[in-house]
Amino acid sequence: MxxxxxxxxxxxxxxxxxxxxxxxxxxxxxxxxxxxxxxxxxxxxxxxxxxxxxxxxxxxxxxxxxxxxxxxxxxxxxxxxxxxxxxxxxxxxxxxxxxxxxxxxxxxxxxxxxxxxxxxxxxxxxxxxxxxxxxxxxxxxxxxxxxxxxxxDGRFRYIERVKTSFPRQMRLDGLKVVVDCANGASYRVAPDALWELGATVIPVGVSPDGKNINKGCGSTSPQMAAETVRAHGADVGICLDGDADRVILLDENGEVGDGDQFMALMAASWAESGQLAQGALVATVMSNLGLEHFLRDKGLRLERTAVGDRYVVERMREGGFNLGGEQSGHIVMTDYATTGDGLMAALQFLAEMVRSGKPASALLRSFEPVPQLLKNVRFAKGQTPLDASGVKAAIAQAEKDLSGAGRLLIRKSGTEPLVRVMAEHENEDVMIRAVDSVVDAVADAVSAT
Structure with a gap:
């Protein structure tokens, strides 16, 4: 089997x-x-x-x-x-x-x-x-x-638990929040929790019909939420995915702040307040080099794991860390939850907005990302394109070209038949050439078998 x-x-x-x-x-x-x-x-x-x-x-x-x-x-x-x-x-x-x-x-x-x-x-x-x-x-x-x-009453129990992660004496009065529930599992709980905390809530993606989950909405398609933020003059946008274990945040201009920017903000804030355990953040190999540089400048460490939020959690439990996540928006805060929780992470961000008095745009720009490019190549069941000699040669050359100021990551997706090719480099042209050379080699290997 x-x-x-x-x-x-x-x-x-x-x-x-x-x-x-x-x-x-x-x-x-x-x-x-x-x-x-x-x-x-x-x-x-x-x-x-x-x-x-x-x-x-x-x-x-x-x-x-x-x-x-x-x-x-x-x-x-x-x-x-x-x-x-x-x-x-x-x-x-x-x-x-x-x-x-x-x-x-x-x-x-x-x-x-x-x-x-x-x-x-x-x-x-x-x-x-x-x-x-x-x-x-x-x-x-x-x-x-x-x-x-x-x-x-399962969803009501969950709402109450999520709200306990928010500072008890704090409210969201005066904040206009767009929340995109991706026509998924959070379509009731997310708007309700935000409203109960005092926010003016503008919900989108809250009309599931069994076939429209993640369709043109949610964390993987934040364009609709961004347009809604701008149209309503909202202070922030919250984009959840279909099961609400990840979140992508939008500032007041509708600009995206990914999981790396959120983790940078929270790591710095928690370190300042003494809440960050072990002086470190746990993230995957996909997180941007800019995040690593940002943490290092603050005397903090970045612990990297394989891709997948459960590997992040495993490392957090092993090392006694309490903050981790993925660039894609899985944010894990083991002081409050056992797995990635998009709504809970969003509430932590809103608490930072209230506490600091700063707009979302200021809080979602903690560091300047190193140019990063990710491309996918689909393959058929039974194919092993990464074993092809031409692919191995292209990878070796790309690693050589990127050495010193960047990195290359090649992996198979754990959820889809895709080879993912990601590179980072301070010189964007060098990065693009490296990725394209490997992608072309993988595509050739796929078409040849």
Whole structure:
């Protein structure tokens, strides 16, 4: 059996392997068996989802698999991914499941898991579960089948938890905030939380129909939110993705500030207040060199990890760090949450705006980024373009050209059949030539097989 788990659970196009109802049932039975091996106690699992049409199918299939092994299932309905992490722990569940393909198009879907501590599963646990899926599991006896029920107040519990991360005596009165919920899981909770804290809220992307999640909106397409910010004279824009575990911020001019700029701001602020643990920020290999230079100038360190917010979290837990994230907008603050939380990160930014009295444009320009370029090359299943001799030669030459004032990063996507080619260099022309040479080599290798 092909490997199921990627960098963030199991993901693919709905009704195509591995994202079929049959496979979801098998996955549910396997994780149910894995987390209910102690037969002396009652076991429960919470399941959340975003707004994709296929979410109904996967919710039912997973529930069938889980209850067949004796797990009791609590169905949260549409809630952000971080809500599942939070509620898994607060409801004393053995397992949390989120049905979402995050920022992917509506035709895709995914399944990601949280352990009883609210953190995503380790590679070893995923490998163990894959072995159970391949081997198959025996169902419980008829008397031991689990139950399932709806939990109607999950989103309200999450809103209250998010608000506790915001300074208690602070309000957002006078701030006009555009929030783009990507027609996804946060379409109710994000506007409500901001309104309850006093902001004037202008919501967009809050009309999900099962097929429009992330479509021309959200963190991967912030243009609509930027236009709304400018049209309404808003102070700031908040762009969440389909499951609200990442955020991209817009200033009062509609200009984008990515995750690197946000992390620079928070690292400096937390270091000044004594809140930043270990004097370091954890980010991935994709974060800009400018961020690294900014932190170094302030006497702080940048700890880099592989791409994927769960690898950021793993490093944070290992080293005792409390702030980390990704350039793409996953922001992890383990003082408050167990995973990336776009809404919670946005509230921290708004608190900085209120505390400093500065506009968003000033807070989202902490450093000057080193020129960076990322291009993707799609390949077919079974192809291995990075093994081609021409690709290896192009990579070696590009690394030589960039050495001293830049870097090159080549990797396969963990969620899509893409080779990602990224380079940074102080000389933009050198950077572009390096990326294009590798992209052309990879494309040639793909077309030749």
């Amino acid at each position: 092909d490997k199921l788990f990627g960098t963030d659970g199991v993901r693919g196009t709905a009704n195509k392997h591995p994202m079929t109802a049959e496979m979801a049932l098998r996955i549910g039975a396997a994780v149910g068996r894995y987390f209910s091996r102690d037969t002396t106690s009652v076991h429960r699992v919470v399941i959340g989802k975003d707004t994709r049409l296929s979410g109904y199918m996967f919710e039912n299939a997973l529930t069938a698999g889980l209850t067949s092994t004796g797990m009791n299932v609590l169905l949260l309905g549409p809630v952000p991914t971080p809500a599942v992490g939070m509620l898994t722990r607060s409801m004393r569940a053995d397992l949390g499941v989120m049905i979402s393909a995050s920022h992917n198009p509506a035709v895709d879907n995914g399944i990601k898991f949280f352990g009883p501590d609210g953190f995503k599963l380790s590679d070893q646990m995923e490998d163990d579960i894959e072995q159970l899926i391949a081997a198959g599991v025996s169902p419980a006896e008829a008397a031991g089948i689990g139950r399932a029920k709806r939990v109607d």
